Amino acid sequence: MTKIALSFELPANLNAEKFIAKLAKKTPCELVQQHYAQKSFYDSFDWRLYDANLTCEFNQSKDATLLVLKRTSTADIIASTVIDKAPIFAKDLPISPLSDKLLNLLEMRALLPLTTLELQIYKLNIFNEDQKTIARLLIEDYTNFGCRLAIQPIKGYDKAATNLHQLLVKHLSLIVIRKPILLAVLKSQGRKPKDYSSKLNLQLKPTMPANKGIRIIYKTLLNTIKINEQGTIDAIDSEFLHDFRVSIRRTRSGLSQFKAIFSNNINTHYSQYFAWLGSITSLSRDLDVYLLNIDDYKASLPKSMREDLNPLIIFLQTKKIIAQKKLAKKLTSKKYLQTLGQWEDYLKQPPTENTSLTLKQLADTRIWTVYQRILKEGSVITQQTPAQALHDLRKTCKKLRYLMEFFQSLYPTSKIKILIKSLKNLQAVLGDFQDYEVQENALRKFSEEMMHLQSVSTPTFLAMGVLVQKLDEKRCQARHHFAKCFIEFKTPSNQAIFKSLFAMQTRETK
């Protein structure tokens, strides 16, 4: 397709009707539709569609309601489907190319409305001597955001689109626009795309005092907790609780790793508080994980057994509703709100601690110490070592991961990225080992609880039994893979990078 600009704005002195009358004098065209419509934009909370250069619109008019997925940069329609109301989850959509695309990108994330605009839509076909449409024009006259026009080229008729472009710019004085309307609307609301990401992107200075630097880290984590709080209470989708919990875990990890900076009282007080927050959110998260895994669980069973797991789904959903209610109550409790408020106030106060450590010195020391611990703990693990040793190593790896993520802006990006990646691989195998064991135990516990429910029959227990066996097989595989992953993690080249980034400076500090 020819690379010509496809989106235009009408000059202030030209409205849609006048433009159409002018156009009709220049080229054979037909107004095929004109109607009032409402256009709502949707994306996930973490902007997964925007990240993928996609815009999701739900267009409502008298005649039709249509969910449309467009390429943001070019406004090309990628897929669309007729549907009564915008779905909350991609899995709620009837199977179509649109649902496939959305499901791949959004996974478990809900589609949330960003904004709704009112507009008048005009659709024109430009045709040739056979009355064949060779290009289309879409005019969108927004109530508060001007009048926009888009050429919709037709495959194989590139020349027609180019000619139309020339006509619009040279003879009808239209202005080419490059930014989608969504950006203009968000700007008017004081928002911008990608204003939330679950990833830490801290820009810290190596020479800043350590106590000042860690306050920035804690404040960022607190902000993420607060941003995800309402979505967690409302259970919009499972990622709100997930991100909420990750920030809690990171804060707890910080409080244990940076003990030397804040006073003992402060460390103990808030460590206990965030441990409590972790514990009150864990059941709800565990149930989310089981429910998110259900399709995988089913796929691991023989086809004839898959539907037998349905009573387990109902059991988990019921449990989740009860757990969610309790969680919502706790997240609106005085204990939660008051202590979180106190933590916020504490972080706002100017640092009073007497420390000469720079942030880089703190980062070097902590990362090097925890890295050494991983090497020590991992080296003694054999096939015969009790599972607890792998669980302890998993926790130590998590501490190192958080430290490297907090402080990554202090080190050369290319080097720290290599280390984080190799750590991720090790964490994945340790995480699998732990998760399969936890899931096996949970399924055993659930089956005991379900024994008391008359509605659950033998085939369900049988299916759960097979599932436990499958999880056990996977757990054994993960254990088997550990040795290989650990060797890959402690390769001489990785050790050299760790040493060059963190060890020398640590010795100097000492």
Added chain:
Amino acid sequence: MKVIATYNIKGGVGKTSTTVNLAYLAAKNGYQTLVWDLDPQGASSYYFRVKPKVKGGSKALIAGKRELDGLIKGTDFDYLDLLPADFSFRNLDLVLDARKKPTQRLQKLLKPLADEYDYVFLDCPPNISLLSEAVFEAADILLSPIIPTTLSLRTLEQLKRFIKENKLKNLELISFFSMADQRKKMHKEIIASLGKQHADLLDIVIPYASDIEKMGIKRMPLGAYTQKGRSVEAYQALWQAILQRI
């Protein structure tokens, strides 16, 4: 990508109407759809108002000198494209014959389109020829419309025999009655008797109807100018039946 070839040894059985209307329904359901008009008469191209012209003609096309994607034209309908016919397609057999492995040629040409299209409909000319053999190799489904006459049974049997003899195991034959005139006693009787004898014959009858004939005047698929009626329902039922087989 699934390739559906509309084919019958006999001409004038409603192949093009079937191709155009089913492709329209597939596209309407949101599937990226392509119609390849292989018939030099260019009837599918006519229905979509696209000029029956391919740059370089059949020789360049079969030689793969031009990628198919560059020859495709968008129709007036969303998600529905057309690879137009060309008068030189009357020599497609000769052009194919001059190539190595001629029966695998269409399949090879279609391969690069696999990511772009969900369904490709091949509108084939009648007769059993080298082109038909290449179509059979490329297609997943051979959709064969049959007029309810005694001769139809013969051509259907010929086709089945051909598929069996050539060991086209991956090709699924789906046949159905087309251009059935409910006023004709013979049509009614044959539909009743043939339906019982042939399990692979779909229980769907496309009527001989004036609204389908109007496609030639309107130059668009049936569903684009009428939303109701027996013909519309019959094509919808046929599309659903094919989807179930896929």
